[in-house]
Amino acid sequence: MQNALQQLRKIPGMLFDESLAKHTTFQVGGPASFFLSSNDVTTISQAVRLARAAELPVASLGGGSNVLVADAGFPGLIIHLDSTRCDVREDGTIDADAGTVLSRVVRTAIGKNFTGxxxxxxxxxxxxxxxxxxxxxxxxGIAEYATSVTYLDAQGEVRTCAKADLDVSYRYTRFKYTETDIILSGTLQLTTGSPTEIQARVKExxxxxxxxxxxxWCAGCAFKNPANNHAGKLIDQAGLKGKKIGGAMVSPEHANFIVNTGTATAEDIVILISYVKQQVRDQLGVQLEEEVRYLGFAPSN
Ligand SMILES: Cc1cc2nc3c(=O)[nH]c(=O)nc-3n(C[C@H](O)[C@H](O)[C@H](O)COP(=O)(O)OP(=O)(O)OC[C@H]3O[C@@H](n4cnc5c(N)ncnc54)[C@H](O)[C@@H]3O)c2cc1C
Structure with a gap:
């Protein structure tokens, strides 16, 4: 174990005690013990194997726009893929690396008049x-259009998952909460559309x-929409717009956005999230569920 830790420290590009606040759109959270930003699958695979051997948790971070990192940070290895490949074929297949910015994938599709x-x-x-x-x-959801996903498994082996095994549902695939599998790339299948109709949809x-x-500073919608309802509407009905705890606030503009007003800690945000859940449950009888993913909190979800 000690040997694995020593080798992990020697991985090229490895950062130590890297603040995760600057890697997330909430701009809160403590450091990751190990942080590797890389597009080299062999290096990433080696790092994952060593972290496992050292009994450290592993998680992946993309743009950090859907996570809340604990103030104490993440006591393990964070993998950030900095790959940017986005290949498009004439038949509407788009094959892109996981690190590619989503907007680039979407723009590429639109630019070729592929719809979906x-x-x-x-x-x-x-x-x-x-x-x-x-x-x-x-x-x-984007995963509806995926035909396959290539990922690194817990043993650091590259695997491919066919669409049928993605387990796609509302704001969920089998990869959402796993700390073992890291998506390396994915393939989407789109169809050719009318440029005018595509542009109209983009405008809308x-x-x-x-x-x-x-x-x-936020992570988009804090809560999933319950069946046949809108989390934002329920939070508004419960009178919680503008509600503040510490530096965390329910956005006065959109109730499903919880924002860091500049001084929030992760704890402020967690307390506000649980207050909102409790109020909506008590006042309206609806149990809200977080859309945002927690990192570094125990037990991890
Ligand atoms: C202003 C704003 C608006 C938003 N609007 C929307 C919206 O309209 N719709 C919507 O769905 N979301 C929205 N979001 C939330 C967020 O942008 C999306 O959920 C986005 O897809 C998260 O991507 P990310 O790369 O930032 O993921 P991260 O936040 O980095 O990670 C999110 C989860 O995915 C996992 N993950 C990340 N990369 C990988 C990988 N390579 N392999 C395996 N797991 C991985 C992480 O471990 C974590 O569990 C919004 C956020 C903001 C800040």
Whole structure:
């Protein structure tokens, strides 16, 4: 174990006690004991194997736009893929690395008049993060369009997962909460569309996004929408818009956004999240569930 730790420290590019606040859109959270940003699969695989041998937890981070990192940080290895490949073929197949910014994948598709993922215009983060959490809007998610995903398993082996095994549902795939599998790349299958209709859909999505708080430090929607309902509407009904705990606040513009007003700690945000859940449950009888993923909290979900 000691030997594995020593070797882990020697991996090229490895950072130690790297602040995760600067890698997340909430801008809160403590350091990761080990942080590796790389596009080299062999190096990443080696790091994962060594971390496992040293009995350290491993997690991947894309754009950090859907995570809340504990103030104490993450006592293990964070893998950040900094790959940027995005290949598109004439038949509407898009093959992209997990580290590629999602907006690049979406823009590439639109630029070639391939339709399907216009709903993802404006969603921050990486392609890998979007696949893991089936990011989307308006009843659609990016993973619906995936035909396969290549990932690194707990043993550091490269594997491929076919669509049928992705376990896709609302804001979920089998990769969302796993700390063992790291998506390396994914393939989407789109179809050719009418440029006018594609542009109309993009315009509609951009307009719909207009209500989001601009430039706020947040992780998008804090809660999943319950069946046939909207979390933001329920939180608003419970009178919680503008509710503050420490430096964390329920956005006065959109109740499903919890924002860091500049001084929030992860603890402030967690307490506010649980207060909102309790109030909505007590007042309206609906149990909200977090969309945001916790990192470094025990027990990890
Ligand atoms: C202003 C704003 C607006 C947003 N709007 C939307 C929206 O409209 N719709 C929506 O769905 N989301 C939205 N989000 C949330 C977020 O942008 C998406 O969930 C996004 O897809 C997360 O990608 P990421 O790369 O930032 O993932 P991260 O936050 O880095 O990670 C999220 C989860 O995915 C896992 N993960 C990341 N990369 C990998 C990988 N390579 N392999 C395996 N697991 C991985 C992480 O471990 C973590 O569990 C918004 C966020 C913000 C800040």
């Amino acid at each position: 993922i216009e709903f993802a215009v404006g969603i921050p983060g990486s392609f890998g993060g979007a696949l893991a959490g089936n990011a989307g809007t308006g009843g659609h 999505v951009v307009e719909r996004r207009g209500w989001q708080p601009k430039g706020a």
